[in-house]
Amino acid sequence: MNFLIISKYFYPQNRIASFRINAFAKYIRNAGHSVTVIAEGDHDMDTEWNGCKVSYVKNKIITESYLRDKIKRRKRWTVRRITASLLNRIFLDYNLFWGFRVFKKANKLFKENRYDVVLSSYMPISPHLAALNLQLAGHKFFWIADMRDEMSKHPYFSKKYKSAYIAIYERLFLKNADLVLSVSKPILDDFRKMHSSSNYLEVRNGYDYEEVYDVNFQSKFTMGYIGQFYDKIKPDNWFHAFSELISEGRIPKDSIIKIIGNNMKIKIPDNIINNVFEIESVPHDEAIRISTTEVDVLVMIHPLGRKGVYSGKIFDYLATNKPILALYDPDDVVGDLLRETRAGFTVKESDIEGIKSMILKCYSIWKNREVLPRDWNKIKQCRRFNQTKILLDYLSEHLPNQ
Known part of the structure; x- marks a missing residue:
């Protein structure tokens, strides 16, 4: 044709x-x-x-x-x-x-x-x-x-x-x-x-690259977000939860957040201003490399309201073999996909205590050098x-x- x-x-x-x-x-x-x-x-x-x-x-x-x-x-x-x-x-x-x-x-x-x-x-x-x-x-x-x-x-x-x-x-x-x-x-x-x-x-x-089965762990617990923030898609509640965990001593004070490719001005709480690193936009292949080698948890954010929104980044995240933390509606498509593939966790973007709990779960995975039991057959369908x-x-x- x-x-x-x-x-x-x-x-x-x-x-x-x-x-x-x-x-x-x-x-x-x-x-x-x-x-x-x-x-x-x-x-x-x-x-x-x-x-x-x-x-x-x-x-x-x-x-x-x-x-x-x-x-x-x-x-x-x-x-x-x-x-x-x-x-x-x-x-x-x-x-x-x-x-x-x-x-x-x-x-x-x-x-x-x-x-x-x-x-x-x-x-x-x-x-x-x-x-x-x-x-x-x-x-x-x-x-x-x-x-x-x-x-x-x-x-x-x-x-x-x-x-x-x-x-x-x-x-x-x-x-x-x-x-x-x-x-x-x-x-x-x-x-x-x-x-x-x-x-x-x-x-x-x-996603359009080979699945990454080998897992490396950073020397410092590192969370990463790749892409733009815009409109209601903001890191405020994630930063709030991360900030409180640092203040409470429940995650190490030298824990890191990497933001790659965002042009929007973001508000960072004073007590974690030295924990958050902003990196300029990079080519897609480099973004994949960073997600597989320089972070321990991959974060995606979407407030409640719209239904059926996957966000393209979830598919790139799936093949990295890193835990995915989705600040999404747990009852929408992203929650279903993460449960089916066993690739990560979902919590409402507005639920500060829930976000803290999920960050702690991801921190425990990093601390104990664990790997989630992904269903690779389902992931490969993507x-x-x-x-x-x-x-x-x-x-x-x-x-x-x-």
Whole structure:
């Protein structure tokens, strides 16, 4: 089959969203199919990556690399950022003009090639709009709408006018797509409530490196968090619990917290200011190396409210053989996954005493040089290769003549 993938995020961007699309492209190509990707780039450019044709289309309003640089340098008010913010307020997507350029590029490619499958990935909405416009232009293909996140149910669209506005797009996409993907069953169930006649398939995120079975222990008890803090995802309660344990003498005073890749300003309690180390963003391979060799516990944080949110980092964490401490809803998908794989512990992000108890459990594992009895067979199902195979098996069954 001939695949066209449309996504804002793709190699070399250092983001979970990019890693998902990278895996789709790589493993669909490795399965013997032809793959073309249209993605955002710093320049308009046609190239190749892992046997896939890639067309980078520049976002002339603001590129992802420009935005991340300004966030890192905490330069909030630039002309481009103000313009993007205004477009977001009006259209809920500052990428719409980029999306129009993507449609023009895709339309040109369709005139040169026949694509059997178009896979577009949200968010933002622009890739789906490009795919929808290709349909309206008369091109025939099997459309896969990849929904990494919720749409109208997403907290970002919590204001009623935003939720109602984005729901118009949501219904259009669900109605016209031949297959809707998302990363978890709860998110897919919400989409089903909005449009029950669509076809839905759960394809989770995953990890894309060899499992690490050997375990090393740091000389000082070390907890690590890899990634950004943003909105309500903050380390405040984790720091509070850690701070109290230090003050109470229940964990060593030289215990360490490493934060890797966060650009948001964080508040650190005075008594642990010398225990917390902030490290700048690193390439994904280096983040994996740090997680397997420089920490004893891997932490992830999400407050109560949203259902079905795994966070892509959990899958990278799974294959490290280090205990995972998830400050999450124990009754949601992360809690279920950690229980099934025996890879860690879950506690409510708001439960300070519960967090302290779980930190102590992780400290005991470090102190006694223990290794959790992971279920590696279940963990290996989370390899990105195996998750992409779920999609390819579906297509093989439903598009047998392609």
